[in-house]
Amino acid sequence: MNYNDNYNPSISDEDVFIEILKEKEHIGYYNLAHQDTTSFKEYAKGVKQSNVVVMGIGGSTLGTYAIYKFLKHSKELSKHLYFLETTDPIDIQSKLEGIDLEDTLFIVISKSGTTVETISIFKYIHSLVKIDKTNTLIITEHDSKLNTYAKANDMQTFEIPKNVGGRFSVFSAVGLVPLAIVGIDIDELLRGTKEVHDSFFYKEAEYKRILKKARFFVEYKNSFNINVVFSYSSRLEGFNKWYIQLWGESLGKVDINKTNQGLTPVGIIGPIDQHSFLQLIVEGKRDKTVTVVKVDNFYNHLKIPPVKLKGLEELDYLDNIEFSSLINKQADATIESINNLGDIPCDVISIDGVTEYAIASLMYEYELLTSVCAKFMYIDAYNQPGVESGKIILKNKLKKK
Known part of the structure; x- marks a missing residue:
């Protein structure tokens, strides 16, 4: 992974690192x-079904989807992976129409075990196909009601550790089990996390x-309150969605001084959004930082043919330019145009290729x-009280039906 930036803060970081430790x-x-x-x-090897349907929402699906979306067109995967994560009835029906439910493993993921959206969809699946231990996997906390259900029905379970929050859970069973089942190398995923982990905690480049x-x-949060991730690959669309939840739900909090804090995440895709959001970045209000994410090697040599028009x-x-070269030159042009202005904070992350690592x-x-x-903001990144109040209101409304 290569990296460059134009950030120039000047405060000590040792105390923060001690707190992280x-x-x-x-x-x-x-x-x-x-x-x-x-x-x-071992579990993944024993799955015979051709289709895998994950039922979950938010942290239970977004990270898995991000990795699957990034890799699925560049690897020969053994199974098809689908996500049911919304209570939109049209979305549910349209996705299920194309799946042979008799040849499907259903994975129900809920940390609490009582997520309204997830259990609602699971109930609907129950009405369509026989659900039992041969076609259902439960991933939840060990003491949740969903785990009680799984044990009562002799279903295989994997645990979400109590101390791993949903939006930080992609490298737990939540993400690794579905991805292993469809043929993604989860050890390579963890090799990528381990290298970043070690570089940070040994105070190397990542630190x-x-x-x-x-x-x-x-x-500079009061000046640049909006953090834009500009990903130059459609394969990173899932990553953008995952980042938005991670950033927004973790950093939108009340701090120890009872002051409302937050950094607003925006995820856009290049070159598509060069024709929309880039205009706002370049000539709009100076309240945004920009992180451009590039893919160095697409492992694809599709070229623009020399067709005469x-x-x-x-x-x-x-003529004869590879599309992978074109998209990276578009990214470079965007980066240069932003840096030439001199008043928009911008950094660039170049990832090596379309790989698990x-x-x-x-x-x-x-x-x-x-x-x-x-x-740095004196907030708790791992709770979400602003979301919990809405969940309580919803449950009370549904109970009054």
């Missing part, structure tokens, strides 16, 4: 990089850039960045 003793996601994946891989970037975001001869310079490195780095930003 303390937090690492009781916040579980930090140490997922070193876990044993044997049980996940320096994460602390520098986090300090800048927090020091009458009246468009002036564009013949495009590359996407896991990127995602684990963003988890660490989120945690460090939270420390």
